[in-house]
Amino acid sequence: xxxxxxxxxxxxxxxxxxxxxxxxxxxxxxxxxxxxxxxxxxxxxxxxxxxxxxxxxxxxxxxxxxxxxxxxxxxxxxxxxxxxxxxxxxxxxxxxxxxxxxxxxxxxxxxxxxxxxxxxxxxxxxxxxxxxxxxxxxxxxxxxxxxxxxxxxxxxxxxxxxxxxxxxxxxxxxxxxxxxxxxxxxxxxxxxxxxxxxxxxxxxxxxxxxxxxxxxxxxxxxxxxxxxxxxxxxxxxxxxxxxxxxxxxxxxxxxxxxxxxxxxxxxxxxxxxxxxxxxxxxxxxxxxxxxxxxxxxxxxxxxxx
Amino acid sequence: xxxxxxxxxxxxxxxxxxxxxxxxxxxxxxxxxxxxxxxxxxxxxxxxxxxxxxxxxxxxxxxxxxxxxxxxxxxxxxxxxxxxxxxxxxxxxxxxxxxxxxxxxxxxxxxxxxxxxxxxxxxxxxxxxxxxxxxxxxxxxxxxxxxxxxxxxxxxxxxxxxxxxxxxxxxxxxxxxxxxxxxxxxxxxxxxxxxxxxxxxxxxxxxxxxxxxxxxxxxxxxxxxxxxxxxxxxxxxxxxxxxxxxxxxxxxxxxxxxxxxxxxxxxxxxxxxxxxxxxxxxxxxxxxxxxxxxxxxxxxxxxxxxxxxxxxxxxxxxxxxxxxxxxxxxxxxxxxxxx
Numbered sequence: 001x002x003x004x005x006x007x008x009x010x011x012x013x014x015x016x017x018x019x020x021x022x023x024x025x026x027x028x029x030x031x032x033x034x035x036x037x038x039x040x041x042x043x044x045x046x047x048x049x050x051x052x053x054x055x056x057x058x059x060x061x062x063x064x065x066x067x068x069x070x071x072x073x074x075x076x077x078x079x080x081x082x083x084x085x086x087x088x089x090x091x092x093x094x095x096x097x098x099x100x101x102x103x104x105x106x107x108x109x110x111x112x113x114x115x116x117x118x119x120x121x122x123x124x125x126x127x128x129x130x131x132x133x134x135x136x137x138x139x140x141x142x143x144x145x146x147x148x149x150x151x152x153x154x155x156x157x158x159x160x161x162x163x164x165x166x167x168x169x170x171x172x173x174x175x176x177x178x179x180x181x182x183x184x185x186x187x188x189x190x191x192x193x194x195x196x197x198x199x200x201x202x203x204x205x206x207x208x209x210x211x212x213x214x215x216x217x218x219x220x221x222x223x224x225x226x227x228x229x230x231x232x233x234x235x236x237x238x239x240x241x242x243x244x245x246x247x248x249x250x251x252x253x254x255x256x257x258x259x260x261x262x263x264x265x266x267x268x269x270x271x272x273x274x275x276x277x278x279x280x281x282x283x284x285x286x287x288x289x290x291x292x293x294x295x296x297x298x299x300x301x302x303x304x305x
Numbered sequence: 306x307x308x309x310x311x312x313x314x315x316x317x318x319x320x321x322x323x324x325x326x327x328x329x330x331x332x333x334x335x336x337x338x339x340x341x342x343x344x345x346x347x348x349x350x351x352x353x354x355x356x357x358x359x360x361x362x363x364x365x366x367x368x369x370x371x372x373x374x375x376x377x378x379x380x381x382x383x384x385x386x387x388x389x390x391x392x393x394x395x396x397x398x399x400x401x402x403x404x405x406x407x408x409x410x411x412x413x414x415x416x417x418x419x420x421x422x423x424x425x426x427x428x429x430x431x432x433x434x435x436x437x438x439x440x441x442x443x444x445x446x447x448x449x450x451x452x453x454x455x456x457x458x459x460x461x462x463x464x465x466x467x468x469x470x471x472x473x474x475x476x477x478x479x480x481x482x483x484x485x486x487x488x489x490x491x492x493x494x495x496x497x498x499x500x501x502x503x504x505x506x507x508x509x510x511x512x513x514x515x516x517x518x519x520x521x522x523x524x525x526x527x528x529x530x531x532x533x534x535x536x537x538x539x540x541x542x543x544x545x546x547x548x549x550x551x552x553x554x555x556x557x558x559x560x561x562x563x564x565x566x567x568x569x570x571x572x573x574x575x576x577x578x579x580x581x582x583x584x585x586x587x588x589x590x591x592x593x594x595x596x597x598x599x600x601x602x603x604x605x606x607x608x609x610x611x612x613x614x615x616x617x618x619x620x621x622x623x624x625x626x627x628x629x630x631x632x633x634x635x636x637x638x639x640x641x642x643x644x
Contacts, residue, residue, distance in 0.1 A: 056462075056491050162347070162582070192346050192518040197562040197576035204575060219491040225571055226564040245572060263496040264566050265521030269544045272525050279496055286493055 007082065008043035009213050010067065010181055015040045015076035017062050036062045038237035039076075046180070049207070049214040051228030051245065053221055053260065055286065059237040060217045064183040067215070068100055069093060080181070098128060101174040105186040106166070117144070117161075117169055118154040124176040143172040147202060164195035171202065175210075183215045188223060200226055222264045225249060233257050255285035306378070307334035308512050309358070309480060314372035316350075316357045319365060323587040327353040327367070329536035335480065340506060340513040342527030342544070344520060344559065348583050350536040351516045355482050358514075359399055360389040376480070395425045398473035402485035404465035408457040414441075415453030418472050425476040440471040444501060463494035467501070474505065481506070482514045487522065499526055520559050524548060532556050535584050535594035538615060542622040552618055552629035554599045555579075593627065601628035 018033040037059045065071040078085040141151040149168040188196040233241040259282035318325040374381040419433040441449035444467040487495035532540040540553040561577030593608040608627040615625040
């Protein structure tokens with residue numbers, strides 16, 4: 001029952017996530033809210049990649065977590081294949097999550113270090129009761145093979161591997177249940193450029209092979225450009241620009257988008273002076289997030305299976 | 306005379322599994338007031354090179370086996386720990402990728418800055434505090450005087466890196482070594498930190514070594530670039546020449562791996578990834594260390610038999626490869642020019 005034609009796979013309408021700021025010695029009172037996501041709307045068609053870009057604290061990751069309900073949205077609607085995700089009960093939510101997965105920046109940080117590679121990749125299969133023990137073992141090997149991770153290392157621990165290899169484990173886990181949508185949350189930000197290219201290529205190949213749909217979240221516009229059909233730019237909890245990738249790059253409308261573009265390091269020393277001037281010109285548009293930390297509180301994200 | 310002259314530096318780690326040749330015969334120099342970029346993947350030896358200069362390698366298991374680190378005419382390798390401590394922080398300072406690991410979370414920022422100032426300079430408590438405020442202002446931290454009393458966790462990643470830069474500047478060093486100073490930061494914050502470092506370098510007439518895996522970062526920041534692979538320098542040139550005419554297949558691959566921001570077919574195309582991983586430095590490939598990943602190395606090639614030397618293919622442009630771009634069939638110029 002794949003959606004086709006004009007029906008988007010995912011539709012987000014006026015999504016809000018407010019974090020209460022508490023104060024008081026004996027009784028916690030909510031004195032104000034951090035409006036991490038403040039009325040965001042967009043849709044993603046099947047097989048498409050939407051890039052979501054912005055500075056730290058712009059609310060881009062929080063948006064991703066709310067779509068999967070790893071965080072409960074404060075308000076707004078998230079429709080996946082026409083179903084309202086925000087109203088689903090536990091059991092239904094679990095079923096929908098088979099179709100929607102996430103890849104984190106550092107999969108190791110979000111996983112139990114005592115689990116082997118095989119446990120990590122196979123856990124979603126166990127939780128969802130897929131196949132027999134033997135079937136699952138075969139499936140785990142197949143998944144590792146697909147992401148270019150040597151399946152003979154299935155009984156090793158993730159800390160034994162480099163960042164790039166660990167990200168392959170994280171991607172294999174996300175693929176385990178044959179999802180339709182994968183939220184990629186800064187999947188290559190912690191990696192060297194050479195490894196980054198391998199992982200980006202892998203994500204492109206998997207998309208072609210399995211017809212995946214991506215919400216690709218990153219702070220680096222060059223990385224987002226490599227992956228996305230359309231791009232949404234987020235600033236202080238709001239979407240400030242949304243359009244086809246080519247257009248957002250060639251003719252950015254917002255000052256903020258221009259500032260993000262000017263910040264990307266370009267491997268051309270002759271353009272250095274020009275870019276420095278450009279950066280100065282647009283710097284004022286960047287959030288003063290650098291000044292004081294009061295940004296969204298550290299949030300505990302539920303384990304996703 | 307160069308401010309810093311590193312000659313045939315070899316830093317090895319003596320482990321139970323064998324000798325890890327982390328830095329294996331590295332030579333370069335840094336001129337006064339100039340910026341040198343050291344580029345390479347994780348594990349290529351660039352950080353160990355920096356730590357060796359600073360005398361900060363963990364001994365044991367690490368040891369500087371041979372080589373000299375000549376700073377203003379003195380070989381730092383031969384200095385005693387006490388003497389080295391005076392050089393460190395005072396004349397050569399270093400900042401790291403993750404400022405949180407170098408800042409003490411239980412001490413106020415002001416305490417941490419004045420501590421460094423008073424260790425190296427003969428100042429009273431009040432004078433040191435005044436200097437600390439000036440330094441925080443210089444690295445553009447708003448409300449500097451109030452912020453001295455904040456703890457590190459109250460600062461964002463970019464602001465913490467600014468604090469580290471302020472501490473590094475405390476004694477007006479002649480050389481600042483920045484080891485992946487922006488890798489953990491957003492591109493927007495990265496750009497601001499790089500601009501700040503460049504301004505400070507000019508104002509203080511300071512030399513810098515910037516260590517990074519990102520060719521985009523050195524394109525903006527460096528005058529001269531050294532590319533490292535598997536513990537060795539594989540290419541060295543001034544920044545313009547390196548980007549105009551990269552010679553080593555590894556340098557070309559690092560450039561190709563960068564996602565482009567301008568051009569057509571970016572979405573549908575693939576990035577040029579470097580196949581495989583850097584070699585094990587206990588038993589590196591016997592001849593050219595890049596040969597197993599090199600698109601130009603064939604099976605019975607000389608480069609799988611004989612280790613290539615670092616040679617000058619153009620004035621000031623050095624390459625360690627049997628297959629530099631200028632000598633390949635159909636290359637831009639005849640082989641062996643200016644050798």
